[in-house]
Amino acid sequence: MKIIYFAWLRQKTGVSEEDASPPETVTDVAGLTGWLKGRGGGFAEAFDDLSVVRAAVNQEHVGMDHAVSAGDEVAFFPPVTGG
Amino acid sequence: MIRVQRQDFDVGAELAALSGDNRGIGGVCAFVGLVREMAGGEPLRSMSLEHYPGMTEKALARIEAEARERWPLEETLIIHRYGKLEPGERIVLVATASARRQAAFESCNFIIDWLKTKAPFWKLEQTGGGAEWADARDSDGAAAARWFRDAKGKQLD
Numbered sequence: 001m002k003i004i005y006f007a008w009l010r011q012k013t014g015v016s017e018e019d020a021s022p023p024e025t026v027t028d029v030a031g032l033t034g035w036l037k038g039r040g041g042g043f044a045e046a047f048d049d050l051s052v053v054r055a056a057v058n059q060e061h062v063g064m065d066h067a068v069s070a071g072d073e074v075a076f077f078p079p080v081t082g083g
Numbered sequence: 084m085i086r087v088q089r090q091d092f093d094v095g096a097e098l099a100a101l102s103g104d105n106r107g108i109g110g111v112c113a114f115v116g117l118v119r120e121m122a123g124g125e126p127l128r129s130m131s132l133e134h135y136p137g138m139t140e141k142a143l144a145r146i147e148a149e150a151r152e153r154w155p156l157e158e159t160l161i162i163h164r165y166g167k168l169e170p171g172e173r174i175v176l177v178a179t180a181s182a183r184r185q186a187a188f189e190s191c192n193f194i195i196d197w198l199k200t201k202a203p204f205w206k207l208e209q210t211g212g213g214a215e216w217a218d219a220r221d222s223d224g225a226a227a228a229r230w231f232r233d234a235k236g237k238q239l240d
Contacts, residue, residue, distance in 0.1 A: 075135060080199070
């Protein structure tokens with residue numbers, strides 16, 4: 001699974017992109033955030049308040065209950081501020 | 084047409100190219116977004132616009148397609164810049180062309196409203212006090228949500 005971080009999520013985690021292999025118990029976006037948070041440090045900080053974290057799976061906006069699987073591209077970012 | 088680019092654009096040239104030889108167009112509506120000189124009450128030095136290559140183009144294309152489904156449009160154009168920008172610089176151009184003005188006005192308004200809440204861009208604002216990520220505005224969410232009233236039972240999430 002490819003995981004990409006944008007804006008302050010990238011800064012807090014210190015990672016812009018990674019290939020990760022979460023355990024099989026991680027089946028949705030919420031589960032993935034919990035697993036990432038469990039790494040501690042900047043990851044715990046980045047995923048501390050999920051009300052300010054948005055996610056995309058395979059480049060589509062999704063909710064926290066959206067399924068994730070091994071071949072997915074998952075992105076985490078704050079609410080968008082373009083325009 | 085969708086373009087995501089670092090470089091500036093020439094509004095006049097873009098609008099002329101948009102209508103081109105299409106004599107069916109009766110009106111072109113354009114919105115140009117600029118970098119404001121203030122950020123959170125402080126003078127802005129510059130801003131860095133980051134985006135999600137790939138998803139950005141997809142999101143903009145879907146918004147454009149939604150506009151063309153809702154209004155009778157001859158042409159549409161969305162140009163969004165990324166990278167470092169200074170106060171006064173152009174950030175975004177949305178232009179819509181239609182036989183009649185109302186469709187052009189409304190669809191242009193719709194596209195910029197939805198772009199602001201759906202296209203994956205993030206602004207890092209640099210002031211004398213340091214660099215801070217811009218917060219999403221509740222008013223932008225409300226502006227985007229008002230268009231759901233006119234949706235034909237279909238939403239773009």
